[in-house]
């Protein structure tokens with residue numbers, strides 16, 4: 001059966017650590033990093049990349065357009 | 075397949091539109107203004123209207139909107155965006171002209187300009203960010219502030235005898251002859267973001283078809299003014315703002 005796999009890339013310097021993408025992700029892929037960017041924001045990272053389905057929910061709700069989404073059928 | 079293999083141009087499904095430039099936006103983390111800016115930019119790209127759009131920026135947190143969307147802009151005096159949009163659209167009828175206004179801008183100081191532009195049926199789109207507060211100046215009460223809602227000028231909560239009732243100006247605008255499309259949306263989750271994008275697109279198309287004034291209210295959060303986290307602000311909005319400002323089409327001719 002075809003499976004969908006996704007991945008996201010967060011623009012670290014643009015991210016403000018608002019957490020809205022973390023809340024929006026249906027697969028709990030994202031979390032705020034312990035490390036902060038140069039502005040002091042704890043930016044969003046994939047903590048469970050294997051669960052990403054590339055649905056782009058995170059990207060739709062991001063107020064700062066930080067997230068790029070990729071998706072493949074495997 | 076590894077993450078690095080998936081991250082490849084042929085697998086791209088979503089990325090920031092180029093109409094939104096790379097300048098970091100000054101908005102507080104999680105502010106609804108950013109989401110709406112992004113949607114407007116995406117629609118302008120999809121309509122291929124980057125060279126033909128003139129935005130009118132307000133006074134309020136969105137005063138610098140012109141720094142972020144790579145289109146032509148004018149910046150209006152507080153509340154006067156619909157008057158300026160009227161002039162711009164009448165002089166350049168082939169352009170897409172929209173105003174972007176907060177609730178203080180549109181429903182307090184700019185009430186007259188808003189009502190008369192809509193009543194004249196100017197062929198403009200009005201994007202109205204209703205966060206129930208004056209965000210920019212430190213969270214003062216707005217006409218749209220809910221009864222019982224705390225703000226820096228209603229520290230014990232708004233009351234009708236002292237502060238008057240909240241103003242549902244969108245409902246009022248729907249009554250006017252000049253409006254063709256009046257809708258109230260939000261941007262707190264994926265479904266609402268998609269619906270708001272469709273609504274703004276329709277408003278833009280209406281204005282280019284000369285159908286009259288379209289108004290898209292986006293019930294929004296101001297997490298700094300509300301003193302809640304961005305996610306908690308969304309929940310608070312659903313629970314408290316939506317009963318007073320229900321999400322629906324108020325008019326669609």
Ligand SMILES: Cc1ncc(C[n+]2csc(CCOP(=O)(O)OP(=O)(O)O)c2C)c(N)n1
Pocket residue numbers: 133134135136152175176177178179180183203205207208209210211216296
């Ligand atoms: C003529 C004038 N009066 C008052 C102000 C102060 N002022 C700046 S922004 C603002 C209200 C902004 O609130 P809103 O339109 O709701 O925008 P928000 O910041 O909430 O997005 C006020 C009263 C001003 N700049 N100019």
Ligand code: SF4
Pocket residue numbers: 006007008024025026027028029030051052053054055056057058059069
């Ligand atoms: S694309 Fe979907 S599954 Fe992947 S991180 Fe974003 S919201 Fe989660």
Ligand code: SF4
Pocket residue numbers: 010014015016017018019020021022043044061062063064065066067104
């Ligand atoms: S929604 Fe955007 S700005 Fe907010 S934490 Fe996620 S990537 Fe960063």
Ligand code: SF4
Pocket residue numbers: 100101102105106107135205209210295296297298299
């Ligand atoms: S003060 Fe409120 S409206 Fe202004 S940027 Fe901050 S959260 Fe947004």
Ligand SMILES: [Mg+2]
Pocket residue numbers: 176177178203204205206207208209216
């Ligand atoms: Mg406001």
